[in-house]
Amino acid sequence: MSENLGPTEWGSTVGVGPWSGPWPSDERYDPELLEHGDRRNVVDHYRYWRREAIIADLDLRRHDFHVAIENFQHDHNIGTVVRTANAFAAKAVHIVGRRRWNRRGAMVTDRYQHIHHHPDLASLRGYATEHDLALVAVDNTVGAEPIERTALPRRCVLLFGQEGPGLRDDSRRDADLVVSIAQFGSTRSINAGVAAGVVMHTWIEQHADLAEAW
Incomplete structure (x- = not known):
């Protein structure tokens, strides 16, 4: 097993083969993975670990921001949002609207990420209030604060609209803060x-301890 920490997706192969040598006695390791190898989309630090052990360790590393995305029209971007939230160690992802969503873009990272469902914005708002989280809506609309010049709350829910219509009017109205992303081209919005990803990384730049990154 490599002692190097970090992603290996850009290498010639993904993952590692069967464990070489005596098996470790640590309960975090999965006997099946030790025997057959580990080709999962996880960083080297978690190679051969049980899924439950990875989740438990991530729970010690997760940041104070949550991510929420509206899913009233079965948005195909949710998988990508979940994968990015996992990469930046978001506390949880919240799906607002339809419970079902396309998991293909998540690249199985949803197995390691806490995901909550809310039937409507009122439910999400109630969760945010209960857990003392500011609700930050992201939308390029009149009155939004440029995120490049805005201090994001450390404890917050970053709320995103779906592709096309963007955030609902009540989502913007009920938010504690509305931020926008600077654009310079002809398109009216970005994916x-x-x-x-842009907004999550802005939170990381403002609040995360980069010494803890892989």
Whole structure:
């Protein structure tokens, strides 16, 4: 097993083969993975670990921001948002609207990410209030604060609209803060999954301890 920490997706192969040598006695390791190898989309630090052990360790590393995305029209970007939320160690992802969503873009990272469902915005708002989280809506609309010049709350829910219509009017109205992403081209908006990545990374730049990154 490699002692190097970090992603290996850009290598010639993904993952590792069967464990070489005596098996470790640590309960975090999965006997089946030790025997057959580990080709999952996980960083090297978690190679051969049980899924439950990975989740438990991530729970010690997760940041204070949550991510929410509206799913009233079965948005195909949700998988991408979940994968990015996992990469930045979001506390949880919240799906507002339809419960079902396309998991293909998540690249199985949803197995390691806490995901909650809310039938409507009122339910999400109630969760945010209960957990003392500011609700930050992301939308390029009149009156929004440029995120490039805005201090994001440390404890917050970053709320994104779906591709096309963007956020609903009540989502913007009920938010504690509405932020926008600076654009310079002809398009009126950027992909919802891309927008989510930009805003999450802005939170990381403002609040995360980069020494803890892989």
